[in-house]
Structures are given as structure tokens and as C-alpha cells.
Amino acid sequence: MGLFKRAGEADEAVEERIRAAIAEVGPLLKLETIGIELVRFERVGGVAMLRFEGDCPDCDMPASMLREGIEAHLKTHVPEVREVREA
Numbered sequence: 001m002g003l004f005k006r007a008g009e010a011d012e013a014v015e016e017r018i019r020a021a022i023a024e025v026g027p028l029l030k031l032e033t034i035g036i037e038l039v040r041f042e043r044v045g046g047v048a049m050l051r052f053e054g055d056c057p058d059c060d061m062p063a064s065m066l067r068e069g070i071e072a073h074l075k076t077h078v079p080e081v082r083e084v085r086e087a
Contacts, residue, residue: 045082
């Protein structure tokens with residue numbers, strides 16, 4: 001049972017780093033009207049499931065480009081993340 005507890009604690013640490021990296025993205029991309037939330041991190045496969053809320057009425061950035069930019073940022077700052085998917 002100790003093994004499962006340690007794995008859960010490790011997942012929480014990864015999720016906290018993902019949340020911190022997400023918090024950095026808004027100011028970097030100047031996306032004040034878009035909310036990005038981590039729904040869950042799937043350690044198997046390294047998938048970060050994110051929820052996007054709102055829109056960017058003054059920018060010409062397609063949603064796919066936004067997701068790709070966030071994915072690149074997360075991969076750089078949280079090596080456990082291999083892919084970002086919309087929840």
C-alpha cells in the first residue's frame with residue numbers, strides 16, 4: 001500500500017507543476033479572457049487533460065494553435081507531460 005501512496009503523492013506534485021505552468025501561460029500569451037484548467041493528469045501516456053473556457057475575441061489565433069502552444073510550454077516545464085488533450 002505504501003507504493004500507491006507514493007505514486008499518488010508524485011502525481012500531485014506533477015499536477016501542481018502543471019498548474020504552475022498553466023498560470024504562466026496566460027500572461028505570456030496575453031489571454032486574459034481564456035481560462036485554462038487542469039482536469040487531470042494521466043501518468044500512463046503523460047496526458048494532461050485541460051479544460052478551456054472563454055474565448056479570445058481580439059486575437060486571430062485558432063484554438064488548435066492555442067492548444068499546441070500550451071502543450072509546448074507544458075512539455076518544456078513539466079517533462080512528464082507528453083501530450084495535451086481537451087477535456
